Amino acid sequence: MALVPSHVASLTPYVPGKPIEEVERELGISGVAKLASNENALGPSPLALAAARAAAARVNLYPDGSAFELRRALAARLGAPPAEIFVGNGSNELIELIVRTFVLDDEAVLTSAGSFVAYRLAAQAAGRTLVEAPMRERFHYDLAGLQARVTRKTKVVFLANPDNPTGTWLLERELVPFLAAVPEQTLVVLDEAYLEYVDAPGFPDALALRARFPNLIVLRTFSKIYGLAGLRLGYGVARPELVGFLDRVRAPFNVNLVAQAAGIAALGDVDHVARSRRLVLEERPRLAAGLAGLGLEVVPSQGNFLLADLPGADGQRLFQDLLREGVVVRPVGGYGFPSALRVTVGRPEENDRLVEALRKVLER
Ligand SMILES: Cc1ncc(COP(=O)(O)O)c(C=O)c1O
The missing domain is CATH 3.40.640.10 (Type I PLP-dependent aspartate aminotransferase-like (Major domain))
Structure with missing residues (x-):
């Protein structure tokens, strides 16, 4: 007798964005920027x-x-x-x-x-x-x-x-x-x-x-x-x-x-919502321009995140390299975008850090 139905046996679990604590523990670093799960960069209200x-x-x-x-x-x-x-x-x-x-x-x-x-x-x-x-x-x-x-x-x-x-x-x-x-x-x-x-x-x-x-x-x-x-x-x-x-x-x-x-x-x-919206509406185009400046194809987005594709690149590898720079993004190979990354629009300094880290990683 099977322990579980076959549709359960064949399930692949959801892979969440890496928690900050886990990255810091694994890499022995602190001050990690998490731009992986489309959370609110300003925190809770x-x-x-x-x-x-x-x-x-x-x-x-x-x-x-x-x-x-x-x-x-x-x-x-x-x-x-x-x-x-x-x-x-x-x-x-x-x-x-x-x-x-x-x-x-x-x-x-x-x-x-x-x-x-x-x-x-x-x-x-x-x-x-x-x-x-x-x-x-x-x-x-x-x-x-x-x-x-x-x-x-x-x-x-x-x-x-x-x-x-x-x-x-x-x-x-x-x-x-x-x-x-x-x-x-x-x-x-x-x-x-x-x-x-x-x-x-x-x-x-x-x-x-x-x-x-x-x-x-x-x-x-x-x-x-x-x-x-x-x-x-x-x-x-x-x-x-x-x-x-x-x-x-x-x-x-x-x-x-x-x-x-x-x-x-x-x-x-309503103030917190307005501040949070303003941050994304201001930073979304600025981050998009920063990523495009590094040669990535940035998909137009209406969310608090951007999908950025680098044809021929290995998104999983870019994700790992960025982790080592203290920036957590989301690889999206599982979604059928193996050469892309999904990045949350963060606070200005986080977005700058992501662009700089990516520049460094791509120059290697
Ligand atoms: C399109 C979409 N729907 C639903 C959710 C789930 O949100 P919740 O945290 O409310 O479960 C997400 C979270 O990333 C999402 O991207």
């Missing part, structure tokens, strides 16, 4: 931190299993009823929850090759068929290719907008015909983890599109601009019927008490 500290005094109690106050705060912010809002232990949990809740044994999950790996992992961990459409022009979702792969068995389509790790994005005029072509019983998940860093004209208003497309589920996170990646908090917006089913499947206390309190405070800290 001070208001969220104060709320988290206060909440920590009550962790002998179970959290509110319905996250009532947090969902109410989100509802007020988003202009949607609380019944349309669901929360999770990071949006990653919500990705898995959506697959577990809605995708039947013989149904499939569709996404783009080279996109966020959690979609693939969620489908595979649940033993569901995964269909991936190749990207067009290397770094862009191919909506026509995705549409061509939608069948009666396609239950969930995952689209990251902006995409990770490429940073590329879909415009409303591209997305709407796709949504119109997808059958009603196919759920389309628009993962907007990086929405708050978008400044491109023509970007879709996903929440508004829900009125026309009730099969749309929007996912967002507190891990990026809100600076709470370590607390694990994500949320989604979907029609109440769908939220009701997700609620039945999720673990009873899936969002902890500290995260609920910090999330509410972070939502209210």
Whole structure:
């Protein structure tokens, strides 16, 4: 008798960005710059931190299993009823929850090759068929290719907008015909983890599109601009019927008490959000220019990160060489970009350090 089902035996675990402590321990250095996981370079909101500290005094109690106050705060912010809002232990949990809740044994999950790996992992961990459409022009979702792969068995389509790790994005005029072509019983998940860093004209208003497309589920996170990646908090917006089913499947206390309190405070800290956005909007083009100046092809990005490709290079090797210079970036060979690196937009001095370290590494 097999210990686990074959779809579990064949899983490759998610490879996270290297933690700072691990790099410092392994290399015997300190002051490492971590530009590997698209975290907020300014840290958490001070208001969220104060709320988290206060909440920590009550962790002998179970959290509110319905996250009532947090969902109410989100509802007020988003202009949607609380019944349309669901929360999770990071949006990653919500990705898995959506697959577990809605995708039947013989149904499939569709996404783009080279996109966020959690979609693939969620489908595979649940033993569901995964269909991936190749990207067009290397770094862009191919909506026509995705549409061509939608069948009666396609239950969930995952689209990251902006995409990770490429940073590329879909415009409303591209997305709407796709949504119109997808059958009603196919759920389309628009993962907007990086929405708050978008400044491109023509970007879709996903929440508004829900009125026309009730099969749309929007996912967002507190891990990026809100600076709470370590607390694990994500949320989604979907029609109440769908939220009701997700609620039945999720673990009873899936969002902890500290995260609920910090999330509410972070939502209210508009200054911190504005500062965090300003940093990325100012530094993203500056870092892109620095990397391009070293001969890398920098993919236009709407996230707090850049994909930079050096054709012919070995991204894994560049990653290792940069580690030795005290800069942690993300190799993306596993995403099908073996000659590229994904780098988070950090504080100005971190970005300068990355460019200088890369210059040194490339001169060798
Ligand atoms: C596209 C995308 N979706 C979701 C997530 C997961 O975020 P969370 O920390 O909320 O699980 C990430 C994190 O990197 C991401 O890039």
